[in-house]
Amino acid sequence: MNLKPLGDRVVIKVLEQEEKTQSGIVLPEKAKEKPQEGEVVAVGSGKVLDDGSKIDLEVKKGDKVVYSKFAGNEVEVNGEEYLIMRQDDILAVFE
Amino acid sequence: MNLKPLGDRVVIKVLEQEEKTQSGIVLPEKAKEKPQEGEVVAVGSGKVLDDGSKIDLEVKKGDKVVYSKFAGNEVEVNGEEYLIMRQDDILAVFE
């Protein structure tokens, strides 16, 4: 996968339903807004602060994460589906 | 529960109705916006400030809290229902 996200964005590989249940996380159908689960495959160079300096992102490559349902832009690279989103749309890391 | 929330987010275990009445807190049906009650099961690493530094969250694991009705994203982990929300959506801690 050859996409390098910009700034505070990350690229996430969407985990299919059965992959999710192994991780124990199931997203309740009834929930108006169903957070989704995926794996971080690339992180941006960091979040630019008001003074122009950058801080590293909290998530790293390989992290399994839960994110908001409507987060990010879909991109397909060599047949694989990815989402590019800001770190702020990621809710939690699956330890 | 193996979810580690990011930044200023917390994971809350939703308290069912009977659990609430033991705590003395009942959420008035008629209230347009009914705050909910739950227990904090995980807190994020802190709120990132403009200069990139972080401050700890005010709530901690084990706190019983009241939060706004429409706050957070629902996630089910090993059959248990949790909410992931920002600390700012928590109204008060039940002492």
Next chain:
Amino acid sequence: MNLKPLGDRVVIKVLEQEEKTQSGIVLPEKAKEKPQEGEVVAVGSGKVLDDGSKIDLEVKKGDKVVYSKFAGNEVEVNGEEYLIMRQDDILAVFE
């Protein structure tokens, strides 16, 4: 009352109509937005500033206050009705 509000929030005990008239404050029916009156029963730890420091709230426990009609979230504790709101929704203190 065992609710400790977070940050810049306060818990207010809603004053019923007859309690209000003793204080001399009557909220005009015709007013599009009718400010309400109540007593502060708990105050948060303070307002967090951009640099992470905190400043105390201007109101204190026991103050009689006037606040905007649609402010706050309703909570009932041991049969008593309270509102949890931000200090910024409080208009004035009744001296």
Next chain:
Amino acid sequence: MNLKPLGDRVVIKVLEQEEKTQSGIVLPEKAKEKPQEGEVVAVGSGKVLDDGSKIDLEVKKGDKVVYSKFAGNEVEVNGEEYLIMRQDDILAVFE
């Protein structure tokens, strides 16, 4: 009048129509948004800045002011009608 406004708010006594014409200010009927006129009867402790410090308000008790039509919340105290609004809703002081 025993209302002490909070922060950058002021309490204004609404001037009735005939009181206004003496001051020479008439609010044009046709104006989509008709500024109103009143007298400042109480001012808040000041506007809180980002660093937590406070600056005094520009208006003072006794000033006759013109303010935006939809500004403020109505409160009646001992039969007198007052408006509680932020200083920023006041357009000008009548010298």
Next chain:
Amino acid sequence: MNLKPLGDRVVIKVLEQEEKTQSGIVLPEKAKEKPQEGEVVAVGSGKVLDDGSKIDLEVKKGDKVVYSKFAGNEVEVNGEEYLIMRQDDILAVFE
């Protein structure tokens, strides 16, 4: 004219159509938003910055200015029509 505008506001005397053509400025009918022309008759004490200090306004009493059509609040003083608006609604000064 005895109106002293607050902060970054100015009082403008609206120039009637024929007064405008002498200045060479005609506001095109077809323009969805027709900037208007007037003369500055009073300026506020200045724009308050984040740290509480003030900077003087760029326009001064006597300047002929062009401003956005929907800017400001109308006030009539001793039969004359004025507009009270923020300096930011003024587009340009007519040299």
Next chain:
Amino acid sequence: MNLKPLGDRVVIKVLEQEEKTQSGIVLPEKAKEKPQEGEVVAVGSGKVLDDGSKIDLEVKKGDKVVYSKFAGNEVEVNGEEYLIMRQDDILAVFE
């Protein structure tokens, strides 16, 4: 042309269609939002920063620029049509 724009605003003389084609820039009809082309005829004194200081604008008098279709306010001076807009609505300078 005797208009001096305020702050971070500029005055632009709209280039008619044939003038544009000489510059090689044609604005595609189908584009939902068609950027326009014009020449800068006056620039404001600069953009005011949070601390009250000013920085010069990037564009200067004589620059040919492309700007967003809905940007600015129309003004006609001595029969010529101008647009007054903020520099931020200018997309690029035609070298």
Next chain:
Amino acid sequence: MNLKPLGDRVVIKVLEQEEKTQSGIVLPEKAKEKPQEGEVVAVGSGKVLDDGSKIDLEVKKGDKVVYSKFAGNEVEVNGEEYLIMRQDDILAVFE
């Protein structure tokens, strides 16, 4: 191509469908918001910070990038179609 974008904007040459498949990136039809792909042909002078200083943009001329579908303004120069957008609308660089 003689367009010099302002500030934090970039000029992008839109890559046609077949050009995209060589790069391995295909934008899924079903995606509500389909990020697009293009090549950076010019970058602005940098992003202006609150204190007036500038930081260089992360992307550079020649980078292949993925950006949000509705980003930017269309401009045609000498028969070629370009988009002028802010760097913040660029999601990732194709390595």
